[in-house]
Amino acid sequence: MAIFCRSASFAVRQAASFVFTGARRYSTDAHFEFILANKRGVKENVGLIQLNRPKALNALCDGLMQEVNQALDGFEGDSQVGAIVITGSEKAFAAGADIKEMQNWAFPACYSANFLSHWNRVSSARKPVIAAVNGFALGGGCELAMMCDNIYAGEKAQFGQPEILLGTIPGAGGTQRLTRAVGKSLAMEMVLTGKRLSAQEAMQAGLVSGVFPVQQLVPEATRCAEKIASNSKIITAMAKEAINAAFELPLAEGNRLEKRLFHATFATEDRKEGMTAFVEKRKVSFQGK
The missing domain is CATH 1.10.12.10 (Lyase 2-enoyl-coa Hydratase, Chain  A, domain 2)
Structure with a gap:
Protein backbone atom coordinates (compact mmCIF):
# COMPACT_ATOMS: atom_id res chain seq x y z
CA MET A 1 0.00 0.00 0.00
CA ALA A 2 1.69 3.16 -1.18
CA ILE A 3 1.11 5.51 1.72
CA PHE A 4 4.11 7.24 3.29
CA CYS A 5 4.58 6.69 7.01
CA ARG A 6 6.56 8.91 9.34
CA SER A 7 9.75 7.45 10.73
CA ALA A 8 9.93 5.42 13.91
CA SER A 9 11.19 8.43 15.86
CA PHE A 10 7.73 9.03 17.29
CA ALA A 11 7.57 5.49 18.64
CA VAL A 12 11.07 5.77 20.05
CA ARG A 13 10.28 9.07 21.76
CA GLN A 14 7.15 7.57 23.23
CA ALA A 15 8.85 4.47 24.63
CA ALA A 16 9.12 6.16 28.00
CA SER A 17 5.37 6.74 27.97
CA PHE A 18 4.61 3.11 28.74
CA VAL A 19 3.21 3.12 32.27
CA PHE A 20 4.68 0.73 34.81
CA THR A 21 2.90 -0.08 38.06
CA GLY A 22 4.65 -2.65 40.20
CA ALA A 23 4.71 -6.01 38.41
CA ARG A 24 1.83 -4.95 36.15
CA ARG A 25 2.18 -2.83 33.02
CA TYR A 26 -0.54 -0.97 31.26
CA SER A 27 -0.57 0.42 27.76
CA THR A 28 -2.98 3.10 26.64
CA ASP A 29 -4.00 4.03 23.14
CA ALA A 30 -2.82 7.62 23.61
CA HIS A 31 0.80 6.49 23.64
CA PHE A 32 0.77 5.31 20.02
CA GLU A 33 0.35 6.87 16.61
CA PHE A 34 -0.28 3.83 14.41
CA ILE A 35 -1.83 1.21 16.73
CA LEU A 36 -4.29 0.88 19.59
CA ALA A 37 -3.33 -1.25 22.59
CA ASN A 38 -5.39 -2.22 25.61
CA LYS A 39 -6.39 -5.16 27.75
CA ARG A 40 -9.48 -7.28 27.16
CA GLY A 41 -11.32 -10.16 28.76
CA VAL A 42 -13.34 -10.56 31.93
CA LYS A 43 -10.12 -10.63 33.97
CA GLU A 44 -8.27 -8.20 31.68
CA ASN A 45 -5.73 -10.93 31.04
CA VAL A 46 -5.65 -10.57 27.24
CA GLY A 47 -3.54 -7.94 25.51
CA LEU A 48 -5.11 -6.54 22.33
CA ILE A 49 -3.04 -4.81 19.65
CA GLN A 50 -5.05 -3.23 16.83
CA LEU A 51 -3.29 -1.88 13.74
CA ASN A 52 -4.73 1.59 13.18
CA ARG A 53 -3.87 3.15 9.82
CA PRO A 54 -7.35 2.95 8.29
CA LYS A 55 -6.68 5.28 5.33
CA ALA A 56 -3.71 3.11 4.35
CA LEU A 57 -5.53 -0.19 4.91
CA ASN A 58 -3.10 -0.73 7.81
CA ALA A 59 -0.05 -0.80 5.52
CA LEU A 60 2.96 -1.77 7.60
CA CYS A 61 5.48 1.04 7.93
CA ASP A 62 8.50 0.99 10.18
CA GLY A 63 6.88 3.25 12.75
CA LEU A 64 3.89 0.92 13.05
CA MET A 65 6.10 -2.14 13.51
CA GLN A 66 8.16 -0.31 16.12
CA GLU A 67 4.96 0.39 18.03
CA VAL A 68 3.79 -3.23 17.72
CA ASN A 69 7.11 -4.32 19.20
CA GLN A 70 6.76 -1.74 21.96
CA ALA A 71 3.25 -2.95 22.84
CA LEU A 72 4.43 -6.57 22.79
CA ASP A 73 7.23 -5.72 25.21
CA GLY A 74 4.68 -4.14 27.55
CA PHE A 75 2.29 -7.08 27.44
CA GLU A 76 5.13 -9.58 27.82
CA GLY A 77 6.20 -7.78 30.98
CA ASP A 78 2.67 -7.59 32.37
CA SER A 79 2.18 -10.46 34.83
CA GLN A 80 -1.58 -10.19 34.42
CA VAL A 81 -1.58 -10.82 30.66
CA GLY A 82 -1.49 -14.46 29.57
CA ALA A 83 -2.07 -14.15 25.82
CA ILE A 84 -2.13 -11.50 23.11
CA VAL A 85 -4.41 -10.82 20.12
CA ILE A 86 -3.30 -8.83 17.08
CA THR A 87 -5.97 -7.53 14.72
CA GLY A 88 -6.67 -4.78 12.20
CA SER A 89 -9.95 -3.41 10.86
CA GLU A 90 -12.90 -5.17 9.27
CA LYS A 91 -11.58 -4.11 5.85
CA ALA A 92 -7.92 -4.98 6.31
CA PHE A 93 -5.71 -6.77 8.78
CA ALA A 94 -2.79 -5.27 6.82
CA ALA A 95 -2.80 -4.82 3.07
CA GLY A 96 0.98 -5.13 2.85
CA ALA A 97 4.15 -3.22 3.62
CA ASP A 98 4.35 0.50 2.92
CA ILE A 99 5.71 0.62 -0.64
CA LYS A 100 6.59 4.34 -0.62
CA GLU A 101 8.75 3.73 2.43
CA MET A 102 10.67 0.99 0.60
CA GLN A 103 10.66 2.38 -2.93
CA ASN A 104 13.98 4.23 -2.86
CA TRP A 105 16.00 1.79 -0.76
CA ALA A 106 19.21 0.61 -2.45
CA PHE A 107 20.95 -2.71 -1.84
CA PRO A 108 23.95 -1.44 0.19
CA ALA A 109 21.73 0.39 2.70
CA CYS A 110 19.16 -2.40 2.77
CA TYR A 111 21.83 -5.03 3.44
CA SER A 112 23.85 -2.96 5.91
CA ALA A 113 20.78 -2.02 7.96
CA ASN A 114 19.46 -5.60 7.84
CA PHE A 115 16.16 -4.09 6.68
CA LEU A 116 13.03 -5.69 8.21
CA SER A 117 15.02 -7.65 10.80
CA HIS A 118 13.09 -6.18 13.74
CA TRP A 119 9.76 -7.00 12.06
CA ASN A 120 10.11 -10.56 13.36
CA ARG A 121 9.58 -9.56 17.01
CA VAL A 122 6.11 -11.14 17.09
CA SER A 123 7.56 -14.57 16.33
CA SER A 124 9.82 -14.44 19.40
CA ALA A 125 7.10 -13.55 21.92
CA ARG A 126 7.11 -15.86 24.94
CA LYS A 127 3.37 -15.48 25.41
CA PRO A 128 0.95 -16.98 22.86
CA VAL A 129 -0.16 -14.56 20.12
CA ILE A 130 -3.36 -14.97 18.08
CA ALA A 131 -3.90 -13.14 14.79
CA ALA A 132 -7.53 -12.11 14.21
CA VAL A 133 -7.62 -11.44 10.46
CA ASN A 134 -10.46 -9.60 8.75
CA GLY A 135 -10.18 -8.41 5.16
CA PHE A 136 -6.81 -8.19 3.43
CA ALA A 137 -3.73 -9.95 4.85
CA LEU A 138 -1.35 -9.48 1.94
CA GLY A 139 2.43 -9.38 1.69
CA GLY A 140 3.77 -8.15 5.02
CA GLY A 141 0.27 -8.46 6.45
CA CYS A 142 0.18 -12.17 5.69
CA GLU A 143 3.70 -12.51 7.07
CA LEU A 144 2.71 -10.73 10.28
CA ALA A 145 -0.28 -13.06 10.72
CA MET A 146 1.95 -16.09 10.18
CA MET A 147 4.38 -14.88 12.85
CA CYS A 148 1.56 -15.39 15.34
CA ASP A 149 0.95 -18.75 17.01
CA ASN A 150 -2.58 -19.13 15.73
CA ILE A 151 -4.69 -17.43 13.06
CA TYR A 152 -8.45 -16.87 13.26
CA ALA A 153 -10.01 -15.50 10.08
CA GLY A 154 -13.13 -13.52 9.36
CA GLU A 155 -15.24 -15.07 6.62
CA LYS A 156 -14.21 -12.34 4.13
CA ALA A 157 -10.47 -12.52 4.83
CA GLN A 158 -7.95 -12.86 1.99
CA PHE A 159 -4.37 -14.12 2.35
CA GLY A 160 -1.59 -13.69 -0.17
CA GLN A 161 2.08 -12.95 -0.94
CA PRO A 162 1.90 -10.73 -4.05
CA GLU A 163 5.45 -9.36 -3.84
CA ILE A 164 6.34 -11.02 -7.16
CA LEU A 165 4.00 -8.54 -8.88
CA LEU A 166 6.16 -5.69 -7.54
CA GLY A 167 9.41 -7.20 -8.72
CA THR A 168 10.54 -8.54 -5.37
CA ILE A 169 9.94 -11.48 -3.02
CA PRO A 170 8.66 -11.80 0.56
CA GLY A 171 11.25 -10.54 3.05
CA ALA A 172 9.71 -11.14 6.49
CA GLY A 173 9.35 -14.91 6.47
CA GLY A 174 6.70 -15.35 3.78
CA THR A 175 8.46 -18.02 1.74
CA GLN A 176 9.42 -19.94 4.87
CA ARG A 177 6.33 -19.84 7.07
CA LEU A 178 3.85 -20.15 4.21
CA THR A 179 5.61 -23.28 2.92
CA ARG A 180 5.53 -24.84 6.38
CA ALA A 181 1.85 -23.99 6.76
CA VAL A 182 0.38 -24.99 3.39
CA GLY A 183 3.06 -27.15 1.74
CA LYS A 184 5.49 -26.57 -1.13
CA SER A 185 3.10 -26.77 -4.09
CA LEU A 186 0.52 -24.25 -2.87
CA ALA A 187 3.21 -21.95 -1.45
CA MET A 188 4.97 -21.96 -4.83
CA GLU A 189 1.75 -21.07 -6.62
CA MET A 190 0.95 -18.25 -4.20
CA VAL A 191 4.44 -16.73 -4.19
CA LEU A 192 5.14 -17.12 -7.92
CA THR A 193 1.74 -15.89 -9.15
CA GLY A 194 0.45 -13.66 -6.34
CA LYS A 195 -2.59 -15.91 -5.91
CA ARG A 196 -4.79 -15.13 -2.90
CA LEU A 197 -6.55 -17.57 -0.60
CA SER A 198 -10.03 -16.93 0.74
CA ALA A 199 -10.68 -17.59 4.42
CA GLN A 200 -12.29 -20.93 3.57
CA GLU A 201 -9.38 -21.93 1.32
CA ALA A 202 -6.91 -20.90 4.02
CA MET A 203 -8.79 -23.08 6.49
CA GLN A 204 -8.67 -26.07 4.14
CA ALA A 205 -4.96 -25.51 3.53
CA GLY A 206 -4.16 -25.40 7.25
CA LEU A 207 -3.14 -21.76 7.35
CA VAL A 208 -5.90 -20.77 9.78
CA SER A 209 -7.61 -22.73 12.54
CA GLY A 210 -11.04 -21.11 12.47
CA VAL A 211 -13.32 -18.97 10.29
CA PHE A 212 -15.94 -16.72 11.87
CA PRO A 213 -18.45 -14.03 10.89
CA VAL A 214 -16.73 -10.65 10.63
CA GLN A 215 -18.36 -9.16 13.75
CA GLN A 216 -17.58 -12.22 15.86
CA LEU A 217 -13.92 -12.59 14.92
CA VAL A 218 -12.23 -10.48 17.62
CA PRO A 219 -14.58 -11.71 20.40
CA GLU A 220 -13.83 -15.32 19.37
CA ALA A 221 -10.09 -14.67 19.30
CA THR A 222 -10.35 -13.00 22.71
CA ARG A 223 -12.26 -15.97 24.12
CA CYS A 224 -9.53 -18.32 22.88
CA ALA A 225 -6.87 -16.04 24.40
CA GLU A 226 -8.78 -16.03 27.71
CA LYS A 227 -8.76 -19.84 27.75
CA ILE A 228 -5.02 -19.83 27.18
CA ALA A 229 -4.48 -17.15 29.83
CA SER A 230 -6.40 -19.20 32.41
CA ASN A 231 -3.72 -21.90 32.29
CA SER A 232 -0.30 -21.78 33.91
Missing part, protein backbone atom coordinates in the same frame (compact mmCIF):
# COMPACT_ATOMS: atom_id res chain seq x y z
CA LYS A 233 1.77 -19.11 32.16
CA ILE A 234 5.05 -20.95 32.71
CA ILE A 235 3.68 -24.28 31.46
CA THR A 236 2.09 -22.52 28.47
CA ALA A 237 5.49 -21.07 27.57
CA MET A 238 7.03 -24.55 27.71
CA ALA A 239 4.30 -25.98 25.48
CA LYS A 240 4.79 -23.17 22.96
CA GLU A 241 8.55 -23.76 22.93
CA ALA A 242 8.05 -27.47 22.28
CA ILE A 243 5.63 -26.90 19.38
CA ASN A 244 7.86 -24.29 17.74
CA ALA A 245 10.81 -26.69 17.98
CA ALA A 246 8.93 -29.12 15.74
CA PHE A 247 9.65 -26.75 12.81
CA GLU A 248 13.36 -26.51 13.60
CA LEU A 249 14.51 -29.93 14.82
CA PRO A 250 14.58 -33.50 13.49
CA LEU A 251 11.92 -35.72 15.08
CA ALA A 252 14.31 -37.48 17.46
CA GLU A 253 15.76 -34.18 18.69
CA GLY A 254 12.29 -32.68 19.00
CA ASN A 255 11.12 -35.63 21.07
CA ARG A 256 14.15 -35.26 23.34
CA LEU A 257 13.40 -31.56 23.86
CA GLU A 258 9.75 -32.33 24.56
CA LYS A 259 10.74 -34.93 27.16
CA ARG A 260 13.10 -32.50 28.88
CA LEU A 261 10.44 -29.80 28.99
CA PHE A 262 7.93 -32.36 30.30
CA HIS A 263 10.39 -33.29 33.04
CA ALA A 264 10.89 -29.59 33.77
CA THR A 265 7.19 -29.15 34.52
CA PHE A 266 7.77 -31.29 37.61
CA ALA A 267 9.94 -28.52 39.03
CA THR A 268 6.98 -26.11 39.01
CA GLU A 269 4.33 -25.44 41.63
CA ASP A 270 1.71 -25.26 38.90
CA ARG A 271 2.29 -28.87 37.80
CA LYS A 272 1.80 -29.99 41.39
CA GLU A 273 -1.28 -27.80 41.80
CA GLY A 274 -2.81 -29.02 38.53
CA MET A 275 -2.49 -32.70 39.35
CA THR A 276 -3.49 -32.24 42.98
CA ALA A 277 -6.61 -30.29 41.98
CA PHE A 278 -7.52 -33.07 39.55
CA VAL A 279 -7.13 -35.79 42.20
CA GLU A 280 -9.02 -33.74 44.79
CA LYS A 281 -11.74 -32.90 42.23
CA ARG A 282 -11.54 -29.15 42.85
CA LYS A 283 -10.95 -26.06 40.75
CA VAL A 284 -7.32 -25.50 39.88
CA SER A 285 -5.51 -22.32 40.94
CA PHE A 286 -2.36 -21.68 38.92
CA GLN A 287 0.15 -19.11 40.16
CA GLY A 288 2.65 -19.10 37.31
CA LYS A 289 5.35 -20.71 39.43
Whole structure:
Protein backbone atom coordinates (compact mmCIF):
# COMPACT_ATOMS: atom_id res chain seq x y z
CA MET A 1 0.00 0.00 0.00
CA ALA A 2 1.69 3.16 -1.18
CA ILE A 3 1.11 5.51 1.72
CA PHE A 4 4.11 7.24 3.29
CA CYS A 5 4.58 6.69 7.01
CA ARG A 6 6.56 8.91 9.34
CA SER A 7 9.75 7.45 10.73
CA ALA A 8 9.93 5.42 13.91
CA SER A 9 11.19 8.43 15.86
CA PHE A 10 7.73 9.03 17.29
CA ALA A 11 7.57 5.49 18.64
CA VAL A 12 11.07 5.77 20.05
CA ARG A 13 10.28 9.07 21.76
CA GLN A 14 7.15 7.57 23.23
CA ALA A 15 8.85 4.47 24.63
CA ALA A 16 9.12 6.16 28.00
CA SER A 17 5.37 6.74 27.97
CA PHE A 18 4.61 3.11 28.74
CA VAL A 19 3.21 3.12 32.27
CA PHE A 20 4.68 0.73 34.81
CA THR A 21 2.90 -0.08 38.06
CA GLY A 22 4.65 -2.65 40.20
CA ALA A 23 4.71 -6.01 38.41
CA ARG A 24 1.83 -4.95 36.15
CA ARG A 25 2.18 -2.83 33.02
CA TYR A 26 -0.54 -0.97 31.26
CA SER A 27 -0.57 0.42 27.76
CA THR A 28 -2.98 3.10 26.64
CA ASP A 29 -4.00 4.03 23.14
CA ALA A 30 -2.82 7.62 23.61
CA HIS A 31 0.80 6.49 23.64
CA PHE A 32 0.77 5.31 20.02
CA GLU A 33 0.35 6.87 16.61
CA PHE A 34 -0.28 3.83 14.41
CA ILE A 35 -1.83 1.21 16.73
CA LEU A 36 -4.29 0.88 19.59
CA ALA A 37 -3.33 -1.25 22.59
CA ASN A 38 -5.39 -2.22 25.61
CA LYS A 39 -6.39 -5.16 27.75
CA ARG A 40 -9.48 -7.28 27.16
CA GLY A 41 -11.32 -10.16 28.76
CA VAL A 42 -13.34 -10.56 31.93
CA LYS A 43 -10.12 -10.63 33.97
CA GLU A 44 -8.27 -8.20 31.68
CA ASN A 45 -5.73 -10.93 31.04
CA VAL A 46 -5.65 -10.57 27.24
CA GLY A 47 -3.54 -7.94 25.51
CA LEU A 48 -5.11 -6.54 22.33
CA ILE A 49 -3.04 -4.81 19.65
CA GLN A 50 -5.05 -3.23 16.83
CA LEU A 51 -3.29 -1.88 13.74
CA ASN A 52 -4.73 1.59 13.18
CA ARG A 53 -3.87 3.15 9.82
CA PRO A 54 -7.35 2.95 8.29
CA LYS A 55 -6.68 5.28 5.33
CA ALA A 56 -3.71 3.11 4.35
CA LEU A 57 -5.53 -0.19 4.91
CA ASN A 58 -3.10 -0.73 7.81
CA ALA A 59 -0.05 -0.80 5.52
CA LEU A 60 2.96 -1.77 7.60
CA CYS A 61 5.48 1.04 7.93
CA ASP A 62 8.50 0.99 10.18
CA GLY A 63 6.88 3.25 12.75
CA LEU A 64 3.89 0.92 13.05
CA MET A 65 6.10 -2.14 13.51
CA GLN A 66 8.16 -0.31 16.12
CA GLU A 67 4.96 0.39 18.03
CA VAL A 68 3.79 -3.23 17.72
CA ASN A 69 7.11 -4.32 19.20
CA GLN A 70 6.76 -1.74 21.96
CA ALA A 71 3.25 -2.95 22.84
CA LEU A 72 4.43 -6.57 22.79
CA ASP A 73 7.23 -5.72 25.21
CA GLY A 74 4.68 -4.14 27.55
CA PHE A 75 2.29 -7.08 27.44
CA GLU A 76 5.13 -9.58 27.82
CA GLY A 77 6.20 -7.78 30.98
CA ASP A 78 2.67 -7.59 32.37
CA SER A 79 2.18 -10.46 34.83
CA GLN A 80 -1.58 -10.19 34.42
CA VAL A 81 -1.58 -10.82 30.66
CA GLY A 82 -1.49 -14.46 29.57
CA ALA A 83 -2.07 -14.15 25.82
CA ILE A 84 -2.13 -11.50 23.11
CA VAL A 85 -4.41 -10.82 20.12
CA ILE A 86 -3.30 -8.83 17.08
CA THR A 87 -5.97 -7.53 14.72
CA GLY A 88 -6.67 -4.78 12.20
CA SER A 89 -9.95 -3.41 10.86
CA GLU A 90 -12.90 -5.17 9.27
CA LYS A 91 -11.58 -4.11 5.85
CA ALA A 92 -7.92 -4.98 6.31
CA PHE A 93 -5.71 -6.77 8.78
CA ALA A 94 -2.79 -5.27 6.82
CA ALA A 95 -2.80 -4.82 3.07
CA GLY A 96 0.98 -5.13 2.85
CA ALA A 97 4.15 -3.22 3.62
CA ASP A 98 4.35 0.50 2.92
CA ILE A 99 5.71 0.62 -0.64
CA LYS A 100 6.59 4.34 -0.62
CA GLU A 101 8.75 3.73 2.43
CA MET A 102 10.67 0.99 0.60
CA GLN A 103 10.66 2.38 -2.93
CA ASN A 104 13.98 4.23 -2.86
CA TRP A 105 16.00 1.79 -0.76
CA ALA A 106 19.21 0.61 -2.45
CA PHE A 107 20.95 -2.71 -1.84
CA PRO A 108 23.95 -1.44 0.19
CA ALA A 109 21.73 0.39 2.70
CA CYS A 110 19.16 -2.40 2.77
CA TYR A 111 21.83 -5.03 3.44
CA SER A 112 23.85 -2.96 5.91
CA ALA A 113 20.78 -2.02 7.96
CA ASN A 114 19.46 -5.60 7.84
CA PHE A 115 16.16 -4.09 6.68
CA LEU A 116 13.03 -5.69 8.21
CA SER A 117 15.02 -7.65 10.80
CA HIS A 118 13.09 -6.18 13.74
CA TRP A 119 9.76 -7.00 12.06
CA ASN A 120 10.11 -10.56 13.36
CA ARG A 121 9.58 -9.56 17.01
CA VAL A 122 6.11 -11.14 17.09
CA SER A 123 7.56 -14.57 16.33
CA SER A 124 9.82 -14.44 19.40
CA ALA A 125 7.10 -13.55 21.92
CA ARG A 126 7.11 -15.86 24.94
CA LYS A 127 3.37 -15.48 25.41
CA PRO A 128 0.95 -16.98 22.86
CA VAL A 129 -0.16 -14.56 20.12
CA ILE A 130 -3.36 -14.97 18.08
CA ALA A 131 -3.90 -13.14 14.79
CA ALA A 132 -7.53 -12.11 14.21
CA VAL A 133 -7.62 -11.44 10.46
CA ASN A 134 -10.46 -9.60 8.75
CA GLY A 135 -10.18 -8.41 5.16
CA PHE A 136 -6.81 -8.19 3.43
CA ALA A 137 -3.73 -9.95 4.85
CA LEU A 138 -1.35 -9.48 1.94
CA GLY A 139 2.43 -9.38 1.69
CA GLY A 140 3.77 -8.15 5.02
CA GLY A 141 0.27 -8.46 6.45
CA CYS A 142 0.18 -12.17 5.69
CA GLU A 143 3.70 -12.51 7.07
CA LEU A 144 2.71 -10.73 10.28
CA ALA A 145 -0.28 -13.06 10.72
CA MET A 146 1.95 -16.09 10.18
CA MET A 147 4.38 -14.88 12.85
CA CYS A 148 1.56 -15.39 15.34
CA ASP A 149 0.95 -18.75 17.01
CA ASN A 150 -2.58 -19.13 15.73
CA ILE A 151 -4.69 -17.43 13.06
CA TYR A 152 -8.45 -16.87 13.26
CA ALA A 153 -10.01 -15.50 10.08
CA GLY A 154 -13.13 -13.52 9.36
CA GLU A 155 -15.24 -15.07 6.62
CA LYS A 156 -14.21 -12.34 4.13
CA ALA A 157 -10.47 -12.52 4.83
CA GLN A 158 -7.95 -12.86 1.99
CA PHE A 159 -4.37 -14.12 2.35
CA GLY A 160 -1.59 -13.69 -0.17
CA GLN A 161 2.08 -12.95 -0.94
CA PRO A 162 1.90 -10.73 -4.05
CA GLU A 163 5.45 -9.36 -3.84
CA ILE A 164 6.34 -11.02 -7.16
CA LEU A 165 4.00 -8.54 -8.88
CA LEU A 166 6.16 -5.69 -7.54
CA GLY A 167 9.41 -7.20 -8.72
CA THR A 168 10.54 -8.54 -5.37
CA ILE A 169 9.94 -11.48 -3.02
CA PRO A 170 8.66 -11.80 0.56
CA GLY A 171 11.25 -10.54 3.05
CA ALA A 172 9.71 -11.14 6.49
CA GLY A 173 9.35 -14.91 6.47
CA GLY A 174 6.70 -15.35 3.78
CA THR A 175 8.46 -18.02 1.74
CA GLN A 176 9.42 -19.94 4.87
CA ARG A 177 6.33 -19.84 7.07
CA LEU A 178 3.85 -20.15 4.21
CA THR A 179 5.61 -23.28 2.92
CA ARG A 180 5.53 -24.84 6.38
CA ALA A 181 1.85 -23.99 6.76
CA VAL A 182 0.38 -24.99 3.39
CA GLY A 183 3.06 -27.15 1.74
CA LYS A 184 5.49 -26.57 -1.13
CA SER A 185 3.10 -26.77 -4.09
CA LEU A 186 0.52 -24.25 -2.87
CA ALA A 187 3.21 -21.95 -1.45
CA MET A 188 4.97 -21.96 -4.83
CA GLU A 189 1.75 -21.07 -6.62
CA MET A 190 0.95 -18.25 -4.20
CA VAL A 191 4.44 -16.73 -4.19
CA LEU A 192 5.14 -17.12 -7.92
CA THR A 193 1.74 -15.89 -9.15
CA GLY A 194 0.45 -13.66 -6.34
CA LYS A 195 -2.59 -15.91 -5.91
CA ARG A 196 -4.79 -15.13 -2.90
CA LEU A 197 -6.55 -17.57 -0.60
CA SER A 198 -10.03 -16.93 0.74
CA ALA A 199 -10.68 -17.59 4.42
CA GLN A 200 -12.29 -20.93 3.57
CA GLU A 201 -9.38 -21.93 1.32
CA ALA A 202 -6.91 -20.90 4.02
CA MET A 203 -8.79 -23.08 6.49
CA GLN A 204 -8.67 -26.07 4.14
CA ALA A 205 -4.96 -25.51 3.53
CA GLY A 206 -4.16 -25.40 7.25
CA LEU A 207 -3.14 -21.76 7.35
CA VAL A 208 -5.90 -20.77 9.78
CA SER A 209 -7.61 -22.73 12.54
CA GLY A 210 -11.04 -21.11 12.47
CA VAL A 211 -13.32 -18.97 10.29
CA PHE A 212 -15.94 -16.72 11.87
CA PRO A 213 -18.45 -14.03 10.89
CA VAL A 214 -16.73 -10.65 10.63
CA GLN A 215 -18.36 -9.16 13.75
CA GLN A 216 -17.58 -12.22 15.86
CA LEU A 217 -13.92 -12.59 14.92
CA VAL A 218 -12.23 -10.48 17.62
CA PRO A 219 -14.58 -11.71 20.40
CA GLU A 220 -13.83 -15.32 19.37
CA ALA A 221 -10.09 -14.67 19.30
CA THR A 222 -10.35 -13.00 22.71
CA ARG A 223 -12.26 -15.97 24.12
CA CYS A 224 -9.53 -18.32 22.88
CA ALA A 225 -6.87 -16.04 24.40
CA GLU A 226 -8.78 -16.03 27.71
CA LYS A 227 -8.76 -19.84 27.75
CA ILE A 228 -5.02 -19.83 27.18
CA ALA A 229 -4.48 -17.15 29.83
CA SER A 230 -6.40 -19.20 32.41
CA ASN A 231 -3.72 -21.90 32.29
CA SER A 232 -0.30 -21.78 33.91
CA LYS A 233 1.77 -19.11 32.16
CA ILE A 234 5.05 -20.95 32.71
CA ILE A 235 3.68 -24.28 31.46
CA THR A 236 2.09 -22.52 28.47
CA ALA A 237 5.49 -21.07 27.57
CA MET A 238 7.03 -24.55 27.71
CA ALA A 239 4.30 -25.98 25.48
CA LYS A 240 4.79 -23.17 22.96
CA GLU A 241 8.55 -23.76 22.93
CA ALA A 242 8.05 -27.47 22.28
CA ILE A 243 5.63 -26.90 19.38
CA ASN A 244 7.86 -24.29 17.74
CA ALA A 245 10.81 -26.69 17.98
CA ALA A 246 8.93 -29.12 15.74
CA PHE A 247 9.65 -26.75 12.81
CA GLU A 248 13.36 -26.51 13.60
CA LEU A 249 14.51 -29.93 14.82
CA PRO A 250 14.58 -33.50 13.49
CA LEU A 251 11.92 -35.72 15.08
CA ALA A 252 14.31 -37.48 17.46
CA GLU A 253 15.76 -34.18 18.69
CA GLY A 254 12.29 -32.68 19.00
CA ASN A 255 11.12 -35.63 21.07
CA ARG A 256 14.15 -35.26 23.34
CA LEU A 257 13.40 -31.56 23.86
CA GLU A 258 9.75 -32.33 24.56
CA LYS A 259 10.74 -34.93 27.16
CA ARG A 260 13.10 -32.50 28.88
CA LEU A 261 10.44 -29.80 28.99
CA PHE A 262 7.93 -32.36 30.30
CA HIS A 263 10.39 -33.29 33.04
CA ALA A 264 10.89 -29.59 33.77
CA THR A 265 7.19 -29.15 34.52
CA PHE A 266 7.77 -31.29 37.61
CA ALA A 267 9.94 -28.52 39.03
CA THR A 268 6.98 -26.11 39.01
CA GLU A 269 4.33 -25.44 41.63
CA ASP A 270 1.71 -25.26 38.90
CA ARG A 271 2.29 -28.87 37.80
CA LYS A 272 1.80 -29.99 41.39
CA GLU A 273 -1.28 -27.80 41.80
CA GLY A 274 -2.81 -29.02 38.53
CA MET A 275 -2.49 -32.70 39.35
CA THR A 276 -3.49 -32.24 42.98
CA ALA A 277 -6.61 -30.29 41.98
CA PHE A 278 -7.52 -33.07 39.55
CA VAL A 279 -7.13 -35.79 42.20
CA GLU A 280 -9.02 -33.74 44.79
CA LYS A 281 -11.74 -32.90 42.23
CA ARG A 282 -11.54 -29.15 42.85
CA LYS A 283 -10.95 -26.06 40.75
CA VAL A 284 -7.32 -25.50 39.88
CA SER A 285 -5.51 -22.32 40.94
CA PHE A 286 -2.36 -21.68 38.92
CA GLN A 287 0.15 -19.11 40.16
CA GLY A 288 2.65 -19.10 37.31
CA LYS A 289 5.35 -20.71 39.43
